[in-house]
Amino acid sequence: MACNTASSRTALALSLAFMALAARAESDDPVAQAQTITITSRKIDSPHAVSSDSGSTQYQFSDADIAHLPQGNATPLNQVLLQAPGIVQDGFGQVHVRGDHGNLQYRINGVMIPEALSGFGQMLDTRIADKLTVMTGVLPAQYGYRTAGIVDIQTRGPGSEPGGEISLQGGSRNYGETAGIANGSVGRFSYTLTGSLMTSQQGVDNPANTLNAFHDQTRQGKGFGFLAYDLTPQDRVSLTFGQSQNLFQIPDNPGLSPQCCSSTLTPTPTPLALNATQAEHNQFEVASYQTHGSAVADTQVSIYHRLSEVHYTPDPALGDLFYSGVSNDVIRRNEAQGLQTDTGMDWREGHRLHASLMVQQERYLTNNQSQVYCLGPSSVCAGNQLSGAGVASSAPTGILDNSGGISHFWGVSLQDEWKLNPAATLNYGLRYDQNAMLINEHQVSPRVSLVVDMTPTTRAHAGFGSYFTPPAAGLINTRTVGLFTNTTNASQVTTDTPVRSESSDYLDMGLSHQWSDQFNMSVDGYYRKVQHLLDEGQFGNALVFSDFNYQEGRVYGLELSGNWHRERWTGNFNAAVGRAQGRGIESGQFNFSPGVLNYINNHWVYLDHDQRYTLSGGMGYRTDWANLSADALFGSGMRSGFANTGTMPSYVTVNTAATHLFKAGEWGDLEGRLALLNVFDRSYELRDGTGIGVGAPQYGLRRTVILGVTRFF
Secondary structure: OOOOOHHHHHHHHHHHHHHHHHHOOOOOOOOOOOOOOOOOOOOOOOOOOOOOOOOOEEEEEEHHHHHOOOOHHHOOHHHHHOOOOOEEEOOOOOEEEOOOOOOEEEEEOOEEEOOOOOOOOOOOOHHHOOEEEEEEOOOOOOOOOOOOEEEEEEOOOOOOOOEEEEEEEEEOOOEEEEEEEEEEEEOOEEEEEEEEEEEEOOOOOEOOOOOOOEOOOEEEEEEEEEEEEEEEOOEEEEEEEEEEEEEEEOOEOOOOOOOOOEOOOOOOOOHHHOOOEEEEEEEEEEEEEEEOOOOOEEEEEEEEEEEEEEEEEOOOOOHHHHHHOEEEEEEEEEEEEEEEEEEEEEEEOOEEEEEEEEEEEEEEEEEEEEEEOEOOOOOOOOOOOOOOOOEOOOOOEEEEOOEEEEEEEEEEEEEEEEEEEOOEEEEEEEEEEEEEOOOEEEEEEEEEEEEEEEEOOEEEEEEEEEEEEOOOHHHOOOOOHHHHOOEOOOOOOOOOOOOOOEEEEEEEEEEEEEOOOOEEEEEEEEEEEEEEEEEEEOOOOOOOOEEEEEEEEEEEEEEEEEEEEEOOEEEEEEEEEEEEEEEEEOOOHHHOOHHHHHHHHHOOEEOOOOOOEEEEEEEEEEOOOOEEEEEEEEEOOOEEOHHHOEEOOOEEEEEEEEEEEEEOHHHOEEEEEEEEEOOOOOOOEEEEOOOOOOOOEEEOOOOEEEEEEEEEO
16 A cells, blocks of 8 residues: 655654754743543633634543543544444444534644544544543534534643553454553643554454454554644644554455356355455644734644545455456545634624634545456447356456546634623624535535523523535545446446535534532434535445435434432433434435435435434442443444335443552552453344445444553553
8 A cells, every 4th residue: 555654754853853842941841730521511611712612512521531431541432432422333433423424523632633534443542632522513613624523632731740651452352452652741842642553353343243253354553643842931833643554354244145147267256265455544744833922812823734545455366256246446545735723812892703714625536446247348348248148258357447636625714702791602603615626616604602501500502503514535436437338337327426515504402401519411402404415325345435415404303411420430321312314316326226316316215324312321430449330332223225214223232341550569550451342242233234325234343351451650
């Protein structure tokens, strides 16, 4: 797999420059501020913050909350998000927030991290988080581009004492992981560095109902760094960078049978001898400058770069061709660079003005080398076709179908956070976005939200917002449909309208109440009306995703959440009910059969990731000798069958853990952890290989035992 190392060298050079600055820094460490954060709605930001979160629905995790999860900070980031309300679990490591497919924006220390291509692995490691906030609902106007949810990660910042940890974990299916964290402050210099290497014999969801998957080994490596230097008490420069290298074997499905024709391939491929793989590479670098230019204004300017690549390599013995009629060697590569600015200013009493700008350019390409059998005359077959008996009488035909392009996006916003009185805040503003990809599109989006403290313990919020969401450039399938005419990979439908940006109107309202010092609850409802609804699907044998549009969509739901703590007990729970529907396919029509296309064009259908009921929760108890914790997840099942008219079975999983802190003399403090995932060994199927844009069965992880030890320093 090709990798661009220039940006990695740049990141290393900048890191060394930061280290040099730190070596000359004066010893003027700021005093560390202790933080106690619970999983609840956060209050309105400080009036001198660059960003605003007023009116949005929020769910927070502190580092202690993450430590109480059965796998602690080794929990994959997508599994952490499942403990927030309204988030649905999917196969291949995906999550869906309030009926959206993808469309998540990740921010680290207030700076947007450019999105990576969809794959099986996670780009970011949970270990980097000192605090993690999930924001949904009606977002202030400064948030654009990806708006289904904001995952805001705060690392340990300036003022923290130098320290860290080294951990080793091992468990079922030859799972093993080594990881390290170092963070702290030295004078004006502060840093957070993490790295991990994980191997396992189950990296992708098992396509068969077996205890262990066949041919499913993975190796995943991640690295992350945040370096900051205070030039003056009012000015700071920082560098944020990360990289992930993930390699997956594609698990074999023993239930496969030939789909198109007999074959003279020798030897005949067997389902459990296929050897397809997928490699994923992601890296990003963000350089930022922050200043408190005056007593009333704050500004942050960031430039960023991201390189992302996914490479699906089919079975070299052409087993994919035998079982599906096509063998695709697919490379998707995407490179982006951009500028982001945010400014907050107190322009008059009770008013906080926020302005933002985002400019981004992306270069995207797809290299697709296909092996097919010819069924008749075409521009590529030249008479090299199957015999009348449907038996491959000649060698497969290779088809090269490469494409690429450049996209440009820019967005600007202006909003006012108006403190009407001590109990009420109104946030209103406008956002303008323009996207030039396959189609040149733009939109003006108003946003308004009101937050009212009805009593000292009760808060209400309501808002309306319009959103403009461009398609992910790395997920655009630009297959040349005509090249595959009269082949075993021909489409029954040849229409291929370009993918469009999504436009939606969003209503959200909610109420939170602090019943006591130990217990609080919140309820939130939302409705979204969508034009050109964006969705993703896996079409074909390669396990890569492609964007397409429904003409219109409607998404609505209700969420309930709460958390409590009492002496040695802590707990949280979430419940959500939701609906996500679309009607009319208006792009990428060649991916669908005529029957499915006609049905969707004339009926409202459920999106493939629609799940009516979702429950999640956790509990912890601190004894004198150990900390005990457990969490659980219930899903009523996503969609399946013809045009998503069926529903997958419901499922429940329970995970538990126990940790104990040892005093190990010169070794320092050691924490031992025993975790048991899927305690009751429930076999559950997230996907059965049917439904709109669903190409493979996916079973959840069976019972797994994990042992770990962590040394703190």
